[in-house]
Amino acid sequence: MSTAATHADELSAETVARFLQDHPAFLQEHAEVFATLEVPHPHQSRAISLGERQILTLRERQRELEWRLNELVHNASTNEGIGAQVQQWCERLLAEQHAERLPALVTLGLAEVFDLKDVGLRLWAPLAIEGGTAGEPVSDTLRAYADALKAPYCGPAVPAQAGKEPATPGEAEACAEAAAWLATPPGSMALVPLRPTPDSPAFGLLVLGSPDAERFAAGMGTSFLARIGRLGSAALARLTPQA
Structure with a gap:
């Protein structure tokens, strides 16, 4: 087995991840690598490009943020209704x-x-x-x-x-x-x-x-x-x- 193959076998996912974190310009300098990388689809059995995977991730985050926003709006509306009722309750007590x-x-x-x-x-x-x-x-x-x-x-x-x-x-x-x-x-x-x-x-x-x-x-x-x-x-x- 060649020395290059041996070194490749020794590379762990953590090592690769650490290298990319320590060298943020790597994918800019090697744009062809970024364009050709394929990763598993999060919900299907096929592979997709890294760019497409990032788009899917952003869409999922957007849906999550929209859900949280809708929940906040619903809670705010509920609290506003309760607040109005409490005010009416107080008005009756004062009167x-x-x-x-x-x-x-x-x-x-x-x-x-x-x-x-x-x-x-x-x-x-x-x-x-x-x-x-x-x-x-x-x-x-x-x-x-x-x-x-x-x-x-x-x-x-x-x-x-x-x-x-x-x-x-x-x-x-x-x-x-x-x-x-x-x-x-x-x-x-x-x-x-x-x-x-x-x-x-x-x-x-x-x-x-x-x-x-x-x-x-x-x-x-x-x-x-x-x-x-x-x-x-x-x-x-x-x-x-x-x-």
Whole structure:
């Protein structure tokens, strides 16, 4: 075997790739090599030129970017619609002159915004409430859990089903109690504490439930829910002794 053949056999794909990276002008200086190179077609059994392969790669990247752009446009449109509904919800809360009607407005409005059949609400010590269950008593465990929540909880009614240990003492008991406020057992739910300021003790808790186990999945972003909590807190604080 010739020395040239031996050297060719010793060349690895990594060596060739490194050489081309270290000598970017190689294909410019040897344009005939670039024009005659053939590589396997990504989706067929035939060979194609290197130039054609690059065109296919660019087209695939373009399709991927178009898909991502369409997804962003869809999400932006969805968020814009939700934002408009939240604004209408806030307008109704601000316009309500009778504070005792606010709990019903909060829960019904959130059910419309999130397209939910059931929203639960409890206030620890309301001054006055018109009907509903918002003034019913809650356990000390749930109060302590709501105080400890620095961000809304998202996940199943039984936290262990999310594959994690309870992050806060009393989480399992509090989640079970809050889930019982809903008419039907939820596949997933969000617990949103109500407090006048971020560092204040909670004076209530909102529960958003869905039969869809992925609707309020553990690990999802909670910034929008936290905003809902701040808006709801600002309205419902009129019903608490702190107001």
